[in-house]
Amino acid sequence: MTQSGSTAAKPTVLIVDDDGVNRTLLAELLHEECRVVLAKDGSSAIGRAQAEAEIDLILLDISMPDMDGYEVLKRLRWIPATKRTPVIFISAAIEAESEERGLQLGAVDYVHKPIRPVIVRARVRNHLELVTHRKELERLADRDGLTGIANRRRFDEAYDLAWRRASRIGQPLNIAMIDVDHFKRYNDLYGHVAGDEALREIAQVIDRYATGTWDIAARYGGEEFVLLLSGEVAFGAILSRLHGDVASLRLTFDHSGGDDVLLATVSCGGVTAITRTIASPSALLREADALLYQAKREGRNRVLVRGDTAAVDAGSAV
């Protein structure tokens, strides 16, 4: 595999050690290649992890007062930023038993005190390289190859998480199925290269509406997209704006084979719901899909939204 770009941000490494001399030594060893986050005990390590979006590698001392490294590792597994972060245990304990225990808990490696700089640096570098490759694979696995936005696999994961969270806190979910109108005709008229380009542009428009942590826009398949927004939002108004934004791209095509050139448009079916009133995530998706189908039947180029209020027809004016 090739080296990743040198412009990439430095990986973040969390160093947890109650010994200040060790902390300083490790930080100095790694600070050129990594962004170093330091913690002097288990509870500050947990606090640090909670404040970070992502931690790439953890160097964790085993012997610490209050909470030992094993316990810290268990707790870090509950925090999103460190849920799957590889851990290298650092310890003076050279007994095979403690090493075994660390590896069983999921540590990827073990280094012994006193710290030998060359060894620590080499091991950290090796593990960070694996992290970089894993992240790249995950990124590729999550993306739709054509449009660059999330793919269906990623959407299913995000939807599951958003559903569970919404159920827990009693907030509504808003979900829309969005389909490009007459897409086959567009492809037939302009060819697949132009069709693909149109899908890319429309995908970018839809993706701009997924701004929150628990929001996602994804290509659902073919010329169909899905938009999930969490919480209380004016979903009908948002979808109307999105519908207008797509028209504003002015992707035109000859609708009738004559002179009258039409804009490429989308149809949307959107539902706002409190999860406890819906049988399952797939039932909510089916509702949105049924509304999309209805929008198509009623002439396409329109938004149909159902929520706790009455259905809103955002109209078909372009």
Ligand SMILES: [Mg+2]
């Ligand atoms: Mg210690």
